[in-house]
Amino acid sequence: MSKIKVAVIGCGAIAQRRHIPEYEANPHVELVAFADPVIERAQKYAEKHGALAFADYRELLKEVKVDAVSVCTPNALHAPVAIAAANAGAHVLVEKPMAATAEEGRAMIEAAQQNGVYLMVGHNQRLMPPHAKAKEILDSGRLGKVISFRTSFGHPGPERWSVDGKDSWFFRKDEAIMGAMGDLGVHKSDLIRYLLSDEVADVAGFVNTLHKEGTDVDDNATCLLRMKSGTIGTLVASWTYYKGEDNSTVLWCENGVMKVGTHPDDQVIVELRNGTVERYKVGAIATNEKQTSSGVIDTFVNSIVTQTPPSISGEEGLRSLEVILAAFESQATGKVISL
Numbered sequence: 135m136s137k138i139k140v141a142v143i144g145c146g147a148i149a150q151r152r153h154i155p156e157y158e159a160n161p162h163v164e165l166v167a168f169a170d171p172v173i174e175r176a177q178k179y180a181e182k183h184g185a186l187a188f189a190d191y192r193e194l195l196k197e198v199k200v201d202a203v204s205v206c207t208p209n210a211l212h213a214p215v216a217i218a219a220a221n222a223g224a225h226v227l228v229e230k231p232m233a234a235t236a237e238e239g240r241a242m243i244e245a246a247q248q249n250g251v252y253l254m255v256g257h258n259q260r261l262m263p264p265h266a267k268a269k270e271i272l273d274s275g276r277l278g279k280v281i282s283f284r285t286s287f288g289h290p291g292p293e294r295w296s297v298d299g300k301d302s303w304f305f306r307k308d309e310a311i312m313g314a315m316g317d318l319g320v321h322k323s324d325l326i327r328y329l330l331s332d333e334v335a336d337v338a339g340f341v342n343t344l345h346k347e348g349t350d351v352d353d354n355a356t357c358l359l360r361m362k363s364g365t366i367g368t369l370v371a372s373w374t375y376y377k378g379e380d381n382s383t384v385l386w387c388e389n390g391v392m393k394v395g396t397h398p399d400d401q402v403i404v405e406l407r408n409g410t411v412e413r414y415k416v417g418a419i420a421t422n423e424k425q426t427s428s429g430v431i432d433t434f435v436n437s438i439v440t441q442t443p444p445s446i447s448g449e450e451g452l453r454s455l456e457v458i459l460a461a462f463e464s465q466a467t468g469k470v471i472s473l
């Protein structure tokens with residue numbers, strides 16, 4: 135079978151640290167084109183792969199026939215780039231948050247459907263071993279129904295991660311659309327929907343911009359979520375932590391409690407009502423500092439190779455995004471928003 139011809143659009147941090155290395159490691163892939171307005175970023179990888187470099191992604195899509203595209207641009211460009219790629223006949227892997235609005239998200243799904251291509255969203259939290267283990271335990275039914283939860287993602291902000299540091303687009307609303315909620319909160323709305331196999335019914339959000347000078351996006355948020363099943367919980371997203379990273383989830387269930395990402399060595403801990411404690415060392419949740427393979431690229435490529443629609447689909451990404459958008463609406467209106 136011939137290799138899948140892949141283009142990477144946006145050659146910044148996530149492309150350099152995860153997408154490109156993971157494509158390089160996948161035997162089914164040939165990297166054929168790269169685009170970035172800072173052309174040197176695209177050229178560096180084009181030279182390495184005997185591929186083409188473009189400053190404008192539209193030129194890339196016009197000039198090169200690609201089978202698949204990774205969209206690794208600032209958030210505001212996710213929808214236009216993904217739609218252009220789908221219209222060019224390419225399967226699309228788009229980073230999170232999938233879009234700026236629900237309308238954009240729906241247009242992306244429609245573009246993929248109309249062109250007969252797959253649309254996958256880079257919700258890597260689902261694939262991390264501790265979260266996969268937690269899902270397996272919940273699905274086994276041993277813990278019974280989840281009664282309440284708290285899920286958090288906080289760190290000092292994206293400046294240490296992004297290629298542009300403090301001047302990064304992450305802090306500019308026109309390019310980022312959302313701050314910590316779109317950046318970290320959407321990981322957790324996606325995770326909680328996935329772990330619980332449940333949908334969010336109601337959202338009350340407190341979404342603030344407190345900390346960073348010169349930013350016009352949110353950086354510190356807490357939301358109350360009520361799921362369709364009646365389970366209630368909190369979701370925290372913050373760029374205001376002075377050090378470290380908290381990416382943890384605690385689920386209180388009928389038969390015990392499960393703690394995920396709360397302990398550095400035992401990434402999943404189950405404390406049953408009968409006093410039994412189970413500890414699982416399944417590998418750490420990836421952080422910005424410690425890079426591990428996300429599994430996202432292999433999942434996307436496998437989907438194309440086996441002609442199986444990706445489970446982390448556009449529809450999934452849209453539902454996770456809608457929770458975040460509801461939190462902003464709740465902050466703006468002072469009301470609980472029903473989805």
Ligand SMILES: NC(=O)C1=CN([C@@H]2O[C@H](COP(=O)(O)OP(=O)(O)OC[C@H]3O[C@@H](n4cnc5c(N)ncnc54)[C@H](OP(=O)(O)O)[C@@H]3O)[C@@H](O)[C@H]2O)C=CC1
Pocket residue numbers: 143144145146147148149169170171172175189190191206207208209211229230231256257258295296297298302303317
């Ligand atoms: N799943 C995950 O865990 C993670 C996901 N992400 C997501 O990935 C996306 C990118 O983030 P990140 O890599 O950290 O950001 P970076 O700023 O490091 O990279 C984005 C790159 O896209 C480039 N770009 C801007 N406009 C265009 C354009 N029109 N065409 C092509 N490229 C363009 C930027 O160039 P310039 O500098 O000139 O603007 C920059 O090189 C975000 O949506 C983010 O939320 C990020 C980190 C982890």
Ligand SMILES: O=C1CO[C@H](CO)[C@@H](O)[C@@H]1O
Pocket residue numbers: 291292295317318321422
């Ligand atoms: O998981 C993540 C870690 O931090 C990055 C920078 O804030 C995020 O963009 C990313 O999604």
